[in-house]
Amino acid sequence: MSIFRSLRHYNYRLFFTGQAISLIGTWMQRVAISWLVYRLTGSAFLLGLITFLSLIPSLVLAPYAGSYVDRHNKYKVLVITQVILMLQAGALALMIWFKVYDMFWIAALSLVQGLVNAFDVTARQSLMVNLIDDKEDLPNAIALNSSMFNAARLIGPALAGVILSTLGEDICFIINFVSFIAVLGCMVMMKLKITAHQKSAENIWVDLKKGYDYLKSSPDLASMVLMMAASSLLVIPFTTLLPVFAKDIFNGNATTFGWFESAAGFGAFFGAIYMATLKGSQNLQKIVMMSGILLAISVVALAISPSLILALVCTSLAALGLMAQNSSINTYLQTHADDLMRGRTMSYYIMAYQGVLPIGSLLMGYLAHLFGTQVVVAFEGIAGLLIVAAFVYHEKHRNQLNTRAMSLN
Template sequence: MQEKSITSHTYNKLKAGFISLRSPNFRKFFIGQTTSFIGSWIQNIAMGWLVYRLTGSIALLGVVSFSSQIPSLLVTPFAGVYADKLNRKKVMLITQTVMMSNALLFAILTLTNTITVWFIILLSVINGIIVAFDTPFRHSILSDLLEQKEHLSNAVALNSIMVNTSRLVGPAIAGFLIAQFGEGICFLINSLSFLGIIISLLTLKIEIKPNKNNNFSPKAILNELTDGIRYARSNAGFKKIFLIVFLSSLLCLPIQSFMPAYAKDIFHGNSETLGVFSGMFGLGALIGAIILGQISNPLKLVKMIGIAGIMLSGGIILFSNSSLLYVAYLALAIAGFGMINQFASSNTIIQVFAKSEYRGRMVSLYNVSFLGLTPIGSLILGFAAQHIGLKTTMTISCIIFMGVSISFLFRHKFVKHKIQYQ
């Protein structure tokens, strides 16, 4: 009898981890995004491999990463203001269609053997601008999709599961496709995958609440952005969360840009090795996201940010200094687990505890910290790696971040108090 009770409790707890999928709108969006994100990861892996195959330069890997992600630093803060003012569904239909067209152009140029590294940089910048504008809308629309707003924390966690399931599946598919058919087919598949999210958006039934503030003058937009930054800075808890996300993006996340160099030069592998590396990183992230989905109290996630930062930096240090493939796989899984727990915990806390009228701008500031600093880190660490070596560069940067994470862990009670009683 007791055994039945334990089994029933476990089942109910697992079921509760997917509770936000009861909302039809969120369920459609979840499925559409999953399809699209798998395609995006297939393209990301193919892009890195193509650049390194054409140039053999670690620095250029950093340049391409910089060109695709630097728009997040420049565009996303303003996009966050618009995400609080515009129809999120209509804007996303436009951005997803443009990204689909961009991927198709990548495919045509690659399949016709007319692609060059300069074309890659140019198209990466264009795609980066659209992604930067789309991101605050994609994150802030989650609350519009739920029938019960208290399920937002679970929706954010499930969104992380979706992203990291895609991170696990996409690279594995990409590694096989590159080896068998080349990079061009990967870009074509990504273009077609956008149909998933576009169809899901077209079928969403969302109640559109007209925004009272329709002033779109440059001065008004700048004032609202400044107001959002002022709100984020006014709370010491939010400030510390933004800081650790900022430093993690700068010092640790560039590892993803350098995976082709690790796979080819350090572990003497091929595109399939690269796919497995990214897949193991994604596997760790997926496990972390599933565990995160079981935590119903978002305040418990504050401590997780510090612990996860230690795991992320420690996993990358182990990976960079390992010579055995199976140790490298384990290290990447640990790093992926730490990465998703840190970023998803931060994102959940910001969305749950930020005032609703500031949510779009807070999400955009989070994404600037998360995505906007990674390209700068990739550029700086990429050029450093050309002079002192990739292993040494990543080890030093991650040791610095581990110290930051330990400091945050000791201060997590202070952070929890500040975000709760703002």
């Protein structure tokens, strides 16, 4: 089938298989740690803080990581980061197994994960183009990668919900540790021929500034990155507050929280499948706008949902919009960025998404503590509509300038 055409490439097939298994474990751990923190503390603010610590390094390190990855072997960087993440997962699993419920160490290990992820995600995104022999299949590979991520988000939380309520949190952490064996095994089997770019003789910070200047001189790429940053700050943090909806607003338990995470994974999975069916000629800017509107309206609807079933449906629709928006921005950047600047361009995307998100999570967690979760989530949805309106205005203005410049020439 054409939707799976990227899987005919040997290296991508191995990458896809290993990541699919590992990500199920990752999502199980994410659900388990969110539930554990909220069960022990009952604090929406601490929920936001743990997310903040696991993602904030991307804000500081992502541009540096992009420059570093552009200078080094992306494959080797990815292997090293996966080994370190496996050790981090093992340390967390041991701690929970022996019931050492110390928020300081949970926070510290979350920070370590964030530091390593800044390099891991950048290397993984930049390596994608080397896994595909036919570059026409790159957009499909990116979309399939998103499908795999969200299929794991569908399966992982569902399994975690069952395991949390039957076997306990520690089993979720152990499964995540073991799942890294799959991704490392698949990476060892790859047969990659990576063309090494000549290393810049300049200071890495000068090299990093070139990436910023490149983005500044490409307004179409810059507008996508800014759209991502605004959504990460003001809209996407609604996902951090899902345990509050599960436990307090709808009086549920760990299984209920698993339903919310699985509903999000369900919607995001179909969003990714939709993106995988698109052809390269598709208007990605239009998809960014329409998916942003769906995300915003669904988040407002979630905030005012009177029943659990309606809340789950709204969560699913919001995740569908979020997936389509993120995937279309990712695809646009990867297919329009210069090869020598791709790593740095993607690092700014990661900074805008994973780097700004923890600030948003911390801010929305604090505001939810002050004003109530439903009020804050409704505000996030309204902010999403304003962000889309600003993006539409910017694109319209940019197109008018381009038309005027062409007519003068």
